[in-house]
Amino acid sequence: MARVITPRKEDYAQWYVDVVLNAELADYAPVKGCMVIRPNGYGIWENMQRALDQMFKDTGHSNAYFPLLIPESFMKREAEHIEGFSPECAVVTIGGGKKLEEPLYLRPTSETIIWSMYRKWIQSYRDLPLLLNQWANIVRWEMRTRLFLRTTEFLWQEGHTAHATHKEAEQEALLILDVYRRFAEEYMAMPVLIGRKTEKEKFPGALITYCIEALMQDGKSLQAGTSHDLGQNFAKAFDVTYLSKEGTQELVWATSWGVSTRLVGGLVMTHGDDGGLVIPPRLAPQLVVVVPIYRTEEQKQGVLEAARRLVDGFPPSWRCVVDDRDTAKPGRKFTEWELKGVPIRVELGPRDLENGEVVLARRDIREKIQVPMDRAAEEIELLAERIQKNLFESAKKFRDEHTYVAHTWGEFEELFKTGSGFVWAHWCGDSTVEEEIKEKTKATIRLIPMEGEEEPGSCIFSGRPSTRRVLFAKAY
RNA sequence: CGGGGCGUAGCGCAGCCAGGUAGCGCACCUGCUUUGGGAGCAGGAUGUCGGAGGUUCAAAUCCUCUCGCCCCGACCA
Numbered sequence: 001m002a003r004v005i006t007p008r009k010e011d012y013a014q015w016y017v018d019v020v021l022n023a024e025l026a027d028y029a030p031v032k033g034c035m036v037i038r039p040n041g042y043g044i045w046e047n048m049q050r051a052l053d054q055m056f057k058d059t060g061h062s063n064a065y066f067p068l069l070i071p072e073s074f075m076k077r078e079a080e081h082i083e084g085f086s087p088e089c090a091v092v093t094i095g096g097g098k099k100l101e102e103p104l105y106l107r108p109t110s111e112t113i114i115w116s117m118y119r120k121w122i123q124s125y126r127d128l129p130l131l132l133n134q135w136a137n138i139v140r141w142e143m144r145t146r147l148f149l150r151t152t153e154f155l156w157q158e159g160h161t162a163h164a165t166h167k168e169a170e171q172e173a174l175l176i177l178d179v180y181r182r183f184a185e186e187y188m189a190m191p192v193l194i195g196r197k198t199e200k201e202k203f204p205g206a207l208i209t210y211c212i213e214a215l216m217q218d219g220k221s222l223q224a225g226t227s228h229d230l231g232q233n234f235a236k237a238f239d240v241t242y243l244s245k246e247g248t249q250e251l252v253w254a255t256s257w258g259v260s261t262r263l264v265g266g267l268v269m270t271h272g273d274d275g276g277l278v279i280p281p282r283l284a285p286q287l288v289v290v291v292p293i294y295r296t297e298e299q300k301q302g303v304l305e306a307a308r309r310l311v312d313g314f315p316p317s318w319r320c321v322v323d324d325r326d327t328a329k330p331g332r333k334f335t336e337w338e339l340k341g342v343p344i345r346v347e348l349g350p351r352d353l354e355n356g357e358v359v360l361a362r363r364d365i366r367e368k369i370q371v372p373m374d375r376a377a378e379e380i381e382l383l384a385e386r387i388q389k390n391l392f393e394s395a396k397k398f399r400d401e402h403t404y405v406a407h408t409w410g411e412f413e414e415l416f417k418t419g420s421g422f423v424w425a426h427w428c429g430d431s432t433v434e435e436e437i438k439e440k441t442k443a444t445i446r447l448i449p450m451e452g453e454e455e456p457g458s459c460i461f462s463g464r465p466s467t468r469r470v471l472f473a474k475a476y
Numbered sequence: 477c478g479g480g481g482c483g484u485a486g487c488g489c490a491g492c493c494a495g496g497u498a499g500c501g502c503a504c505c506u507g508c509u510u511u512g513g514g515a516g517c518a519g520g521a522u523g524u525c526g527g528a529g530g531u532u533c534a535a536a537u538c539c540u541c542u543c544g545c546c547c548c549g550a551c552c553a
Contacts, residue, residue, distance in 0.1 A: 004514090013547085032545070088552070109553095143477080143551055150552065223553060260553050293512050300511095331513035338513095349512055359512085476553090 012218040023277040033145040033152035043285025061131040069104040074112040077237035084204020088140045106139040115238040130162040148265030156260035169253035173229045176257045177210045180225040189280040189391035195447030207231035215399045216269040219420025221473035227257035277341030281384035288320040293349030416441040426466035428459035443472045
């Protein structure tokens, strides 16, 4: 019997690849660093999109679409921006068989082309705020790639907003940060910490980068979403001003924010187990699968008929199918559906028919319960909620058990030598110290918390004064 | 870009050192028996051995060049 999935303890990176490939979330594409997102993976992304899109619209945003190709001169308008992105840009130099007069960048992010348009659209305070989002693909020529976590091309949403005041822009950035946190926790069942990035880690061209960070099962941190207060940097670069009520010309304030298909990878690494993928019910492309069990042709007839009747009574949104393949036995089907992470499996055989019951098997803790057939739909509904809640609680428990406070440099080094996880420690705020800590331990500052009391202390590395602890971790 | 590994059937690999009819497992097709946790038996189909050049009577195997991918680091959502 071939082992399909490498156990997590043996090799976590290999486990991840095994799950993504075997659960048919994605496959390697013929082009280096690129992947094909398969229906199982794309289905999860579609559900993520649907939920996020609604949240954006509920907070007043509209969708739009801007070009994939960005003139080089646009990219170069904002100094920090081009410096940050140019090493990873793909550039088109030939079009229609002729060398282009001006190279066109495949968007690594769309601030520049969007703000070139905002210049046209914003004249007066009446045009503000402008709250747009786009769902798009992005190209970043990364050195090393990993399925979903870092690929040359990926899918994301990028919000780009324009405001009359800095205060408004700041509120917008924080509002979206909260949307991201809610989405991660309520839909992905993935607990996150929120905070802001250090100067070194922030988005090129931003004043402040806010982020959500989640702890993966191997103790590494995943940056799951970012929301930037861009200040007036892009307004200056693209000369976007508005006429205020008072009749003065003012520069516009900006935000941008995004989450990507990387979230699918985060979902895998938050909930997956040695049996494969575990999808939270609220994002599962398929909530329920029915596996019929029979021996004789007569039993088959009866069981399949009952199974179809059962499924007809389920809401279409569950996308429940009856796995009536004759080519695989029930045991094989169980294993396959578990590998694919379907939250709930209904088992229906002659025994159940006799008792007027069905067996509900939950993917998360692999427990089976028997319920009356006529109550199956309600029980599934309840079970789905329980699974969703359990996944969040388990992930949170795992995170809390792998979160530490380091009081001394010795403790700090030891924590990152023996394992990984979230480590709170004081930091003096100096970038060179941040850099040295990274060189020595591979740990980076994931975020500086925004809330909570300040607690004076001294920097774990330099010993200089610090006002609060920051979050360290090895990162994806 | 530095380090490592690998290209042989759809997938995973052996064969290469010591050149001589291209092999194994899974998947696939047919049949029978099976079916409540990855079924068994019998039969069958499947290959420009990554590419180019060279050595040789003879190359998957030896030599030269080349292309590609994966993994580990630095960079990053």
